[in-house]
Amino acid sequence: MRIGRGPATVIGSNSRKPGHPPLAQRPAPFARKGEAGSPRVSRGAFFVSGGISRRNRGGFLKKFLPSRLHPAAFAVLAVLTCAAAPAYAQSATHSSPEPPAFREVADELGRTIRIPQQVRRIVSLSPSSTETIYALGLQDRLVGDTDYCDYPADAQKKTKVGGATNPSLEVIASLHPDLVLVTKLNRLETTQSLAELGIPSYATDPHTVADILSSIKTLADVLGAPEAGASVVEDMQRRLDDLQRRLRDLPPKRALFVVWAQPLISTGQHTFLADALRRAGAVSIVNSSQDWPQVNLEEVARLQPDFLVFAESQPGNASREVQKLGTLPGWKIVHAVRDHRYAVISDAVNRPAPRIVSAIEELARQLHPEAFAEKAGDTKKETEKENPPARPLAFAPFSWNPPHSPHGHSSSTGGCLCGR
Amino acid sequence: MRPLTFRKLFFQCFILAVILFFVVILALKFGAVPVSLYALGRDLLRVLLGQSSQISSDYGLIIQNIRFPRIILAVIVGASLSVAGTSFQALLRNPLADPYVLGVSYGAAVAAVLGLVAEPHLALPPALAALFTPLCAFIGAAATITAVYFLGRRQGQIESNTLLLGGVITGYFLSAIIVFLLSTVNSSNTRGMVFWLMGNLSTSFQKSVYWFLAAGFLLATGVIYASANDLNILLSGEKEAMHLGVDVRRVRFVVYVAASLLTGLAVSVSGAIGYVGLIVPHIIRLIFGSDHRTLLPTSALGGAIAMVIADTLARIVVAPNELPVGAVTAVVGAPLFIYLLRRRLA
Numbered sequence: 001m002r003i004g005r006g007p008a009t010v011i012g013s014n015s016r017k018p019g020h021p022p023l024a025q026r027p028a029p030f031a032r033k034g035e036a037g038s039p040r041v042s043r044g045a046f047f048v049s050g051g052i053s054r055r056n057r058g059g060f061l062k063k064f065l066p067s068r069l070h071p072a073a074f075a076v077l078a079v080l081t082c083a084a085a086p087a088y089a090q091s092a093t094h095s096s097p098e099p100p101a102f103r104e105v106a107d108e109l110g111r112t113i114r115i116p117q118q119v120r121r122i123v124s125l126s127p128s129s130t131e132t133i134y135a136l137g138l139q140d141r142l143v144g145d146t147d148y149c150d151y152p153a154d155a156q157k158k159t160k161v162g163g164a165t166n167p168s169l170e171v172i173a174s175l176h177p178d179l180v181l182v183t184k185l186n187r188l189e190t191t192q193s194l195a196e197l198g199i200p201s202y203a204t205d206p207h208t209v210a211d212i213l214s215s216i217k218t219l220a221d222v223l224g225a226p227e228a229g230a231s232v233v234e235d236m237q238r239r240l241d242d243l244q245r246r247l248r249d250l251p252p253k254r255a256l257f258v259v260w261a262q263p264l265i266s267t268g269q270h271t272f273l274a275d276a277l278r279r280a281g282a283v284s285i286v287n288s289s290q291d292w293p294q295v296n297l298e299e300v301a302r303l304q305p306d307f308l309v310f311a312e313s314q315p316g317n318a319s320r321e322v323q324k325l326g327t328l329p330g331w332k333i334v335h336a337v338r339d340h341r342y343a344v345i346s347d348a349v350n351r352p353a354p355r356i357v358s359a360i361e362e363l364a365r366q367l368h369p370e371a372f373a374e375k376a377g378d379t380k381k382e383t384e385k386e387n388p389p390a391r392p393l394a395f396a397p398f399s400w401n402p403p404h405s406p407h408g409h410s411s412s413t414g415g416c417l418c419g420r
Numbered sequence: 421m422r423p424l425t426f427r428k429l430f431f432q433c434f435i436l437a438v439i440l441f442f443v444v445i446l447a448l449k450f451g452a453v454p455v456s457l458y459a460l461g462r463d464l465l466r467v468l469l470g471q472s473s474q475i476s477s478d479y480g481l482i483i484q485n486i487r488f489p490r491i492i493l494a495v496i497v498g499a500s501l502s503v504a505g506t507s508f509q510a511l512l513r514n515p516l517a518d519p520y521v522l523g524v525s526y527g528a529a530v531a532a533v534l535g536l537v538a539e540p541h542l543a544l545p546p547a548l549a550a551l552f553t554p555l556c557a558f559i560g561a562a563a564t565i566t567a568v569y570f571l572g573r574r575q576g577q578i579e580s581n582t583l584l585l586g587g588v589i590t591g592y593f594l595s596a597i598i599v600f601l602l603s604t605v606n607s608s609n610t611r612g613m614v615f616w617l618m619g620n621l622s623t624s625f626q627k628s629v630y631w632f633l634a635a636g637f638l639l640a641t642g643v644i645y646a647s648a649n650d651l652n653i654l655l656s657g658e659k660e661a662m663h664l665g666v667d668v669r670r671v672r673f674v675v676y677v678a679a680s681l682l683t684g685l686a687v688s689v690s691g692a693i694g695y696v697g698l699i700v701p702h703i704i705r706l707i708f709g710s711d712h713r714t715l716l717p718t719s720a721l722g723g724a725i726a727m728v729i730a731d732t733l734a735r736i737v738v739a740p741n742e743l744p745v746g747a748v749t750a751v752v753g754a755p756l757f758i759y760l761l762r763r764r765l766a
Contacts, residue, residue, distance in 0.1 A: 166603055263615055263622045263742070288741055296452040297622065299740035301482045323546035330486040330624030 105202070105222050108215060113200040119178045119223050125190070126164055129181035129204065129219075130155045131353035136220050136228040144175045151348070151355070169193055181219075183352070204352070208275040209360070212352040213237060236357045240279060243364055246371040247281040253367045255282035255343075256295075256305040256336070261321055264295045272352055280363035281371070282307065301333050307367060308334075308342040311349050311359070318344040343367055429714050436721035440495070443725050447491050447732040448483060452740040455479050489630060493621050493689060494731040494745075495724040496633045498696055499641075500686040502723020505697030506704075506715055507644050507679035510651040511672060512580040518698040519683035521584065522568055523591030524561045525692035528684065529616040530594050531560020532691070533601050536613055550626065554688040557616070561684030564590060569676060578672050619693035619746025621731050629689070636685045640678040641720060647671050648712040655710070693727075693746045695753030700726050702760055 101117040123144040124130040130149040133142050144159040146167060159175060161167040164185040172180060172194070180201040182191055191201045202222060206212040213233050220229020255277055259265045267273040268288040277284050285303045286295055310318035322342055325331040332338055343366040349359035365372050449460055463480050501519060508517040519525060535556030544552060568590050572583025595617075602613055644651075650671045653661045661668050686693075704719040727745075730752065734745040 163603065262624065263620050263744075290741060293741040294622070294744075296735060296740050296742050297624065298482050298486050299452040301486060302453045302479075317540055320540070320546065320549065324550045327547045327550050327626055328624040329489060329627060333481045333485045 107201075107203045108205045108218075109203045111203065113202060115200050115202075115222070116178050121175065121177045121179075122223070123161060123172050123175055123177040123180045124149065125161070125167055125180060125201075126183040126185045126351075127151065128183060128351035128353040130158075131348075131351060131355055132216055132219060133181075133223075135216075135232050135354040136223065136225050138223055138225055138228070141223070143177060144172065169197065173197055173199065179223075206272050206352045207270055208272055209240070209279050209356065210275075212272055212356060215352065216354065232354055236354055239357050239361065243279060243281075243361060247364060247368055250281055250368050250371060252278070252281050252283040253306045254285050254303070255307045255309050255367070256285050256300060257309045257311075258321075259292060259311075261325060264297055264300065265292055266295050267291070268293055272356075273349065276349055276356060276360050277309070277363070280360045281368045282309070282363065297330050297334075301330075304335050306336065306341065308336050309363065310342060310344045311347040312344055313347045318342065429717070432708050432714055432718050433721060436718055436725065440721055440725050440728070443728050443732075444491055444495070447494075447728050448487055450732055450736050451487055452735065453479060453482055455483060486624070489624065489627075490621055490731065491728055492630055493625075493633075494727045496630070496637055497621065497686045497690045497693065498700075498723040498725070498727025498730075499720040500633075500637050500682040500723075501693065501697035502700040502719045502726070503637075503641050503644065503716060504679040504682040504686070505723075506701040506712070506719045507651070507675050507682075508697075509701055510655060510712060511675050511679070512584060513655065513657075514580055514584055515702070516698070517584060519679075519687070520692065520694050520697065521591070522565065522587030522683075523589075523594060524565050524568075524587075524680065524683045525687050525694075526591045526594035526598065527564025527567075528557040528561040528687035529692055530597050530601070531563070532557040532616045532688075533598060533613045534560075537601075547626065551629070554625075554629070557688035557691075558684045561687050562680065564594065565676075565680035565684070577669070578676070615744060616691040617746075618744035619691045619749070620744050621690050621693075621727075621734075622742060623689065625689065633685055633689065636681060640681045640685075641716065643678040644675055645713075645716050647675055648716055651675065651712040691746065693749055695749045695757070696723055696726055696730075699753050699757050699760070702757075706760070 102114045103117055104112050104114050106112050120141055121143045122133060122138070122141050124133060124142060125146055127146070127149045130142065130145045131151055133139060134152055134155065139154065142155075142158055144161045145155055146164050147160050147162060148164055149155045149158070159171070161171045161175070164183075165187055167186075167190060169190075177199060180191075180194055180199055182201045182203045184205055191203065194201045202219070204215045204219060206215045213236055216236075217229045217233045220226055220232070257267045257273060257277060259267060266286040266288075267284065268286065268291045269284070270289060271291050274284050285300070285305045286293060288295070308322070310321065312318050322337060322340060325337050326340075336342060343363055345359045345362040345366070346355075347359075348355040349363070445460070448464075449455055449457055459479060460483070463483065467484075505518040508519065508522065509515055511517070532553050535553045539549060539552050542552075568583065568587045569578070571586030571590065572578050572580075574582060598613075598617065650661070650666045653664055653666050654668065654671065658668055683697075700723045701715070701719045704715060704722045708714055708718050726749075730748045731745045734743040734748045737743055737748075
C-alpha cells in the first residue's frame with residue numbers, strides 16, 4: 001500500500017484519467033481496509049498522500065508499477081490522489097486557523113454522516129437536489145451537478161460530474177465537496193466509493209409529497225439555511241392546502257400515469273408520484289407495490305381510466321404518443337385513448353423538488369377545471385373537460401419552465417435501470 | 421434415407437397442432453382479466469360463425485383486441501425463432517447455433533434503440549411512428565446478419581466455425597454499443613430501450629403487421645422447406661453432400677438468407693427472446709428424429725407452443741403486472757438445456 005500510493009499519486013496529480021473504468025464496479029482491495037465510511041480516517045490518509053505527492057515526484061516506481069499493481073487498484077489510486085491533491089491544496093490555502101468543526105447528522109437512509117459545520121461546497125447527484133438548492137438560494141455553494149440537471153437553466157452551467165448512475169468520482173473528488181447530495185437515482189456503489197474517498201454523502205428518499213416537504217426542510221437545516229427552507233416549504237404547503245381546499249368536494253379522477261407506453265410502465269403506490277396524483281385529485285388505477293411496474297394492457301382496458309397522464313419534457317410528445325397509440329388495436333379499446341382524454345404535465349412531477357407543486361397544480365387544473373373556474377386569468381390553462389368524446393384535441397400550452405432539454409425524464413428512469 | 425410417408429408427417433404435425441390449439445385456448449383463458457371458459461367458448465363460437473360484431477362485452481373486446489393478437493404474435497415469433505434455429509443448426513452443423521448466437525438480436529436491438537432516440541425528432545405520421553421502431557430493428561437485424569455472413573466467408577466459402585465465432589464477436593460488440601447508448605443517450609426512452617434486450621410481446625401493432633409477419637414466416641419457411649432434403653444430406657458432411665450432387669453454396673446462401681429473414685421479423689416485433697431457437701429444435705429432434713422434412717414443420721409448431729406458454733406465464737405470474745418474456749424463456753430454457761446436454765453425455 002505504501003509503495004502503491006507513491007507512483008499513483010504522481011500520475012494522479014499530474015494528469016486525470018477520465019477514461020478509466022468506473023470505480024464503483026471495481027472493488028478496491030486495500031481501500032476497504034481503512035474504516036470504510038469514516039470520513040476522518042480517509043481524510044487523514046489524503047493529507048498524507050498529498051504530502052507524498054509533493055515530495056515524491058520521481059518516477060522511479062513507474063517501471064515496475066504495472067507488474068505489481070492490479071489495474072483496478074491503480075485506477076482507485078489515481079482517483080484517490082485526484083481527491084488528495086485539491087484536498088491538500090485547500091487545507092494549505094484557505095482552511096481556517098482552528099481545525100474545522102464537524103457535526104454529525106442523520107440522512108434519510110438512517111446513516112449518520114460527519115459534515116463540516118459550514119457546508120460550503122456541494123455536489124448534487126440528482127436534478128431534484130439541484131433544483132432544491134436553487135430554490136433555497138444556495139446555488140453559489142453548488143460546485144457540481146449531473147448532466148441531467150437542466151433546471152434552472154443556470155444549473156446547466158455548473159461543472160458536470162456525469163450522469164446520475166455513472167458519475168465520475170474523479171471529477172467529484174476534484175471539486176472537493178463538503179457534501180454530496182444523493183437520491184435513489186444514484187447507485188449504492190457511488191455512495192460507498194464516496195465514503196471510501198472520505199466524502200460524506202447525504203441521501204434523501206421521499207415517498208410522499210409530505211416527505212418531499214419535510215425532506216427539503218431538513219436538507220435546508222443541514223445546509224445551514226433554515227429560514228430559506230422554512231419559507232420554501234411554507235409556500236409549497238400553502239399552495240398544496242389551497243389545492244386541497246379546491247378539490248375537497250370533487251370525486252377523484254381515475255388516472256393512469258404513463259411512464260412508458262409500449263411496454264406499458266406506470267408508477268407504483270409507494271412512490272411520491274402516486275401521492276402527487278392524489279394531491280391533484282386523481283387516483284392511480286395501478287395498485288402495485290413495485291415502484292415502476294410493467295402493467296398489463298388488459299388490466300387497463302378493464303379498469304378504463306378516466307385520464308392518461310403523461311409527464312413530458314418536450315411539449316407535443318404526448319399528443320404524438322396518444323395519436324400513435326390510437327392506431328393500435330389493443331390501445332383503441334381504452335376509452336381514454338379513443339377519446340383523447342389525457343393530461344400532460346411538466347416532468348417536474350418526476351422530481352422531488354419544490355417545483356413538483358407546480359406540476360401538481362397543472363395536473364389538477366387539467367383534471368378538475370371546474371375547481372379553478374372562478375379565476376378568470378387561469379382559464380387558459382384548462383385543457384381537458386370531462387368526457388368530450390368527439391371533441392378535437394385542444395392542447396393548451398401549460399406553463400413550461402424555461403428552456404428544457406430532453407433530459408429530465410430519463411433521470412427518473414435511470415434509477416430503475418440499475419434496479420432491473 | 422427412409423422415404424417420407426405423408427402419414428408420418430401428418431401424424432406428427434397433427435399431434436403438435438392439437439397441443440398448440442389447447443395451449444392457445446388456455447392462453448386465451450388465463451390473463452390479468454379473469455374470463456370463464458363458458459364465456460370464452462361462446463365468444464369463440466360467435467367468431468367462428470362470423471358474428472363477431474355481437475361480442476360487445478368488455479371482456480370480449482379485451483380478448484379480441486389485446487390477448488388474441490398477442491397470442492398470435494407469440495405463435496409467429498416462436499415458430500420463426502424455432503425454424504431459424506433449426507436451419508442454422510443444420511447449416512452450420514453445430515448444435516449451438518441459434519439466431520442469438522449469431523448476434524442478430526443485438527443488431528436489431530441497437531437499431532431499435534437508435535430508432536427510439538430518433539423517433540421523437542422526426543415528425544412522422546402516427547401510423548408510421550408506431551411502426552418505426554420495428555422497421556429499424558428489422559433493418560438492424562438484416563445489416564448484422566449480412567455483416568456476419570461476410571465475416572464467416574473464406575475464399576468464397578462459408579466456414580461454420582468462423583461464421584459462429586464472427587457472430588459471437590459481433591454480438592459482444594453490439595451489446596457493448598447498446599450499453600454505451602443506454603448510458604450516454606439522454607432521452608426519456610431509456611426504459612423502453614432496456615426492454616429490447618429482455619424480450620417482450622406486449623407491444624400492440626396494427627392488424628396489417630400480423631398479416632405481414634405471417635406472410636414473411638410462410639414464405640421463408642417454405643423456402644427453407646424446399647431445401648429440407650439438401651439439409652439432411654448436408655448433415656453428413658459438406659464433401660459428401662457435394663459428391664451427392666447438392667449445390668452446397670446455393671443451399672447455404674438460400675437457407676441463410678431465409679433463416680435470417682425469420683430472425684429479423686421475430687426480433688423486430690419482440691426484442692431479444694433467447695433460448696427458444698436453441699432448445700425447441702433439440703427437444704423436437706429427441707422426440708421425432710432429425711429428418712428435416714418433418715423437423716422443420718414440427719419445430720415450428722413446437723416453437724409456437726413453447727412461446728405461447730412462456731408468454732402466458734409472463735402475463736399471469738405477477739398479474740396484473742408483467743414479466744419480460746425473455747426472462748421466462750431463459751429461466752425455463754437454461755436448466756432444460758443443461759438437462760438435455762447431460763442426458764446426451766450420459
